[in-house]
Amino acid sequence: MNVTRVSILAILLLAFVPREAFNVKAQLDYCVGQVTRTAAFIPAAPPNLPRNILNGKTAWNYVGYKDWTSGFWPGTLWYVYEYTKDPKWKAKADLFTRELTPLAYQKAIDHDLGFQMYCSFGNGLRLTHNPAYKKILLAAADTLATLFNPNVGTILSWPRPVPNMEWPQHNTIMDNMINLELLFWASKNGGDKRLYDIAVSHATTTMNNHFRPDHTSYHAVVYDRKTGKKVKGVTHQGYADNSMWARGQSWAIYGFTMTYRETKDPKFLDFAQKVSDVYLERLPADLIPYWDFSAPDIPNAPKDASAAAVTASALLELSVFVKDKTKAALYRAKAEQMLETLSSANYQSRQLNNAFLLHSTGHKPNNSEVDASINYADYYYIEALLRLKKLQAGKSIQSIR
Numbered sequence: 001m002n003v004t005r006v007s008i009l010a011i012l013l014l015a016f017v018p019r020e021a022f023n024v025k026a027q028l029d030y031c032v033g034q035v036t037r038t039a040a041f042i043p044a045a046p047p048n049l050p051r052n053i054l055n056g057k058t059a060w061n062y063v064g065y066k067d068w069t070s071g072f073w074p075g076t077l078w079y080v081y082e083y084t085k086d087p088k089w090k091a092k093a094d095l096f097t098r099e100l101t102p103l104a105y106q107k108a109i110d111h112d113l114g115f116q117m118y119c120s121f122g123n124g125l126r127l128t129h130n131p132a133y134k135k136i137l138l139a140a141a142d143t144l145a146t147l148f149n150p151n152v153g154t155i156l157s158w159p160r161p162v163p164n165m166e167w168p169q170h171n172t173i174m175d176n177m178i179n180l181e182l183l184f185w186a187s188k189n190g191g192d193k194r195l196y197d198i199a200v201s202h203a204t205t206t207m208n209n210h211f212r213p214d215h216t217s218y219h220a221v222v223y224d225r226k227t228g229k230k231v232k233g234v235t236h237q238g239y240a241d242n243s244m245w246a247r248g249q250s251w252a253i254y255g256f257t258m259t260y261r262e263t264k265d266p267k268f269l270d271f272a273q274k275v276s277d278v279y280l281e282r283l284p285a286d287l288i289p290y291w292d293f294s295a296p297d298i299p300n301a302p303k304d305a306s307a308a309a310v311t312a313s314a315l316l317e318l319s320v321f322v323k324d325k326t327k328a329a330l331y332r333a334k335a336e337q338m339l340e341t342l343s344s345a346n347y348q349s350r351q352l353n354n355a356f357l358l359h360s361t362g363h364k365p366n367n368s369e370v371d372a373s374i375n376y377a378d379y380y381y382i383e384a385l386l387r388l389k390k391l392q393a394g395k396s397i398q399s400i401r
């Protein structure tokens with residue numbers, strides 16, 4: 001039986017088995033409680049951006065603005081402000097957002113600028129229309145664009161030697177798809193129109209080179225920096241070069257859905273569905289992936305709740321775009337099931353620590369952040385909850401409140 005048939009059966013079963021409605025508001029209130037406790041312990045001076053709570057520990061580890069995850073804490077605060085409308089959260093979000101300002105004006109150290117600036121300043125601008133944020137975001141987009149290599153057609157993700165990337169050849173990682181959102185935004189809000197072309201070129205080149213015939217993704221692709229020819233597809237954070245690293249596939253689901261939103265080009269919508277379908281087909285029963293779909297010690301391998309949070313948020317948006325009603329309902333139902341599982345005692349941190357979620361895996365091959373609480377899991381979890389709340393109220397997920 002293929003995934004569509006199994007899923008239609010599951011949707012029908014869910015429709016007829018009485019169960020408690022998923023209470024989105026209760027989960028958002030939980031997030032506000034956890035953020036309140038986290039905020040109470042934050043150091044006054046940098047490094048003061050919460051990044052992770054390691055397995056078995058209770059205290060956050062903090063990073064400074066240069067860390068690739070620096071935008072997620074201010075971004076989470078903006079989401080809490082969006083939900084509560086309480087100006088106290090706006091003030092806190094502003095404070096931490098501004099810490100990242102230098103990134104817009106320094107030489108780009110990698111592609112993560114989009115994660116850093118769009119989650120912080122991007123959400124801030126969306127909610128406040130502060131012109132100072134807009135100026136900084138436009139500068140950040142220009143800085144990110146300096147990493148674009150026209151010979152290849154993609155952004156150089158890591159402009160430095162990284163094992164297995166054959167430096168100084170050109171490398172692009174799947175995660176880089178998310179950073180295109182900053183370029184799309186800038187091209188439509190006073191920035192150079194070339195930024196739009198760069199984003200489309202990056203997405204198209206990635207679609208053509210980063211996937212195996214079954215639509216599972218390579219984490220990284222190395223290109224000849226002069227000819228643009230693909231040298232090889234490899235992994236960095238996954239189990240093997242030819243395995244599906246869970247968060248990498250989640251970035252693909254989110255990235256191609258967002259690229260369709262920004263371009264309205266149907267080839268990206270079709271592709272977003274293909275990369276989603278293979279991920280959904282291969283998930284374990286609770287819909288939270290192991291850190292890599294080919295991890296050798298499944299079912300004892302660590303899970304990655306962050307991948308589930310990213311995917312849930314992306315599938316909610318995809319469900320709005322897909323015209324086929326059955327398919328759209330499937331994506332929405334899967335996203336809701338993922339959020340229900342993440343909101344259970346198995347995955348919420350609750351009294352164990354002040355993050356939202358347990359059981360994310362950052363970089364298993366380096367044995368770093370394994371089965372931990374991590375800031376980007378929390379960011380995409382609260383984003384997905386807010387998206388679901390808006391959909392339940394009949395609003396667009398892009399709407400404010």
Ligand code: GLY
Binds near residue numbers: 247
């Ligand atoms: N580099 C982003 C990630 O770990 O997913």
